[in-house]
Amino acid sequence: MTTPAVSRPDQDLATPTLRTAGEAVVAGLREHGVDTVFGIPGVQTYELFDALRREPGIEVIGARHEQACAYMALGYAQSTGRPGVFSVVPGPGVLNASAGMLTSLATSTPTVCMTSEIPTQFMGRGMGHLHEMPDQQATVSSFTKWASTVVDPAEVPNAMTRAFEEATTGRPGPSVVAVPWDVLTRTAEMPRVAAHPAAADGADDGAEGDLLHRAVEALTSARNPMIMVGSGASHAADQIRALAEKLQAPVVSLRGGRGIIPDDDPLGFTSAEGFERWAHTDALLAVGTRQELVWFRWPDTPESLVSVNVDIDPAQHERLRPDVGLTGDSRVVCTQLLDALEQLPERASRREEFAALKAATRAEIAELTPHSDYLAAIRDVLPRDGYFVEEVSQIGFASYFALEIYEPRHFITCGYQGNLGYGFPTALGVQAAHRDAVVVSVTGDGGFLYGVQELATAVQYGLNVITVVFDNAAFGNVQADQMRIYGHGSATELRNPDFVAMAESFGALGLRATTPDELRTALDKAVRAQRPTVIEVPMPLSLEQSPWKFIMPASRSRAAER
Known part of the structure; x- marks a missing residue:
């Protein structure tokens, strides 16, 4: 753009x-x-x-x-x-x-x-x-x-x-x-x-004809195609939807592509839901994504898989080595694919099948507590067009797959950098761009203190971000890893301030919630207050309840059975 x-x-x-x-x-x-x-x-x-x-x-x-x-x-x-x-x-x-x-x-x-x-x-x-x-x-x-x-x-x-x-x-x-x-x-x-x-817009001529023909052949011959999207497809949502409808293919995203297809649409899949179809996928159309799910997070690429990669950067084809690499702007190339697929006979709807698969996966995700319950509380209050900023934390990781997103560019991410503490100040930039929108930032206690001084900025400039601080008095994800590997933590325990009192000292609204229902109430109060707000949520670390089994499903027993 x-x-x-x-x-x-x-x-x-x-x-x-x-x-x-x-x-x-x-x-x-x-x-x-x-x-x-x-x-x-x-x-x-x-x-x-x-x-x-x-x-x-x-x-x-x-x-x-x-x-x-x-x-x-x-x-x-x-x-x-x-x-x-x-x-x-x-x-x-x-x-x-x-x-x-x-x-x-x-x-x-x-x-x-x-x-x-x-x-x-x-x-x-x-x-x-x-x-x-x-x-x-x-x-x-x-x-x-x-x-x-x-x-x-x-x-x-x-x-x-x-x-x-x-x-x-x-x-x-x-x-x-x-x-x-x-x-x-x-x-x-x-x-x-x-x-x-x-x-200038429109300067991109799109993909080469021969490569486009090969891509269309791969997609039309597939019985179980999948579309995978990243942030490079954010401006091509209409074209992606049309392709998904044409191919009756799920549209899967990890972080940057969230909301390109709304998560309440049967065709819109989170990474956790997409994994449930991965073993049966015979054609992958990847658009504007580094395909981190394929080469890092999902085990056992299907042997019969034919991959088509769409990216504006030709170097990405060299890195990923797809069967067909289409270079060009995602909106332009996806429009080319749609034109080439125009004569494809209408396929039987798989919406009911996809909806059932998504429901079963979400039932499993609902057992990840309290993460899923707190994220459900946020989703209940966050308007459909509200913005959500993830963070390097247990709750942030769970949001990849346990929080519904309905529009592109509304799930804000640090991507593969995974830099602790980026979330709160980044959310202030989101709010500056969308003054009338509701912006929710989630963070752990450790990450929040990386940039807590920006509460002064939020108050001074009226950046009314709602920050939910999940406090486990530790760099929790690191401590959990240490406990699993070594049996104890090291340099991860934290002595924290009273986050509510601290927020008030900056001139922000400080609230505390100890249950998902209390978080709903606090969020509703924060939305109505239209002030920078910090909501502290005590959340003890649990080694048994970890989002990583959904983010790295190679560790899940069902993955080994495939």
């Missing part, structure tokens, strides 16, 4: 405008439709933030830690499909934000970081200037899609356009523009730079 440049009648591509480099950065943001920037200013970025202050169309949300800036941009982008933008100082600021940028890369989420550098006369000299990094450009390039250090102020417009192109075209991801301290204040004549034609 791309963000088109905004044309302005008072400007012309051929008419240069005299600006500082800092003003040119802000003009670039305006040209690309940016309405929110998450950031923390520092001496190297004073000129940039002063220019932002003079731009009425862009809201600046100041965080309390650079890592939160990147996470907020992640949440904004993942929930909208538009680039999330943030600004931090160079050196330690960039490194603090690096976890968020790495997560943007992992989840194929478009973000743009605006940072700075030490003065150009000191760059590369190792003098020990404030915030100096030996080679910031090389460092950030290792965990971003694209990065540039701009030493000529006249090149800032082009760099900004390139940053948004890189973030949004092909496989989306993070980009970085660094303008050194002394360059930001320099003035130059700068023409407005139009978006590159390659970034």
Whole structure:
């Protein structure tokens, strides 16, 4: 997905405008439709933030830690499909934000970081200037899609356009523009730079004809096809649904693809439900997904399986080695497949069969208590179009398969990075993008304290996220692993504050719930209060009740029987 440049009648591509480099950065943001920037200013970025202050169309949300800036941009982008933008100082600021940028890369989420550098006369000299990094450009390039250090102020417009192109075209991801301290204040004549034609919608011609023919043959000859989706298919929900109906195939998602087909539709399968059909699947159509379920989480790929992979990144075919690799935008390629399947005779409906399978799996999931009961309470109160942000915690893992999601981009995830503590600050970015929506963040006590200072940000800017903290006084998942392997924990026990009192001290609403029914009541109160809210839920760790038997079903007895 791309963000088109905004044309302005008072400007012309051929008419240069005299600006500082800092003003040119802000003009670039305006040209690309940016309405929110998450950031923390520092001496190297004073000129940039002063220019932002003079731009009425862009809201600046100041965080309390650079890592939160990147996470907020992640949440904004993942929930909208538009680039999330943030600004931090160079050196330690960039490194603090690096976890968020790495997560943007992992989840194929478009973000743009605006940072700075030490003065150009000191760059590369190792003098020990404030915030100096030996080679910031090389460092950030290792965990971003694209990065540039701009030493000529006249090149800032082009760099900004390139940053948004890189973030949004092909496989989306993070980009970085660094303008050194002394360059930001320099003035130059700068023409407005139009978006590159390659970034325009419809530029993708789709898959090659011969490969498309082979894919159609595989799908039409299959008796038990399956469609697997990831975040790369989020904007192709209509096409995915039409393919599922045409093929009478379940649509399975792990994290990023949740909600592309609603979970209350018989065709919409969680990963736990999808595993129940895996042994019988003879054709897999994977769209915009890394197929983590296939090569890591599900045992014993069926011998007769024919795989068709759709991805905008051709390198993904080299990694996954499908029988047929179709390169292109998922919406374009799925439309091609639909056109090619137009003459396929209507297949008998399998909705009743799928609904029965899903009901049986959910009955098994319901025995995972109290996880499933607490998630059911959240689902009862969270509006259908509300947003849910998972976290690296027992309850977060269970949400992969035990919480129904009804729309794409409404299940916010850190993907395979699994970075503890990302959830709460990311949820603030979701709320900033959707001010009137209900946003629920679930977290463990350990993960919440990674970014608890952002409660101050939530209160200051009216980001009314509802955070449910499941407190087991430990880094629970790690402790559970240690107990199974070694018989005891190590460095995992936590002494926590009173989360309710702490929330109130920040000016947020603090509540406590000890049962699923009490959680329903607390959530309902939080929704009506329209304030940042923390709900503490004591939840002792149980080694017997673990979500991992559904996430890694190779450990389940039935998997061994297949």
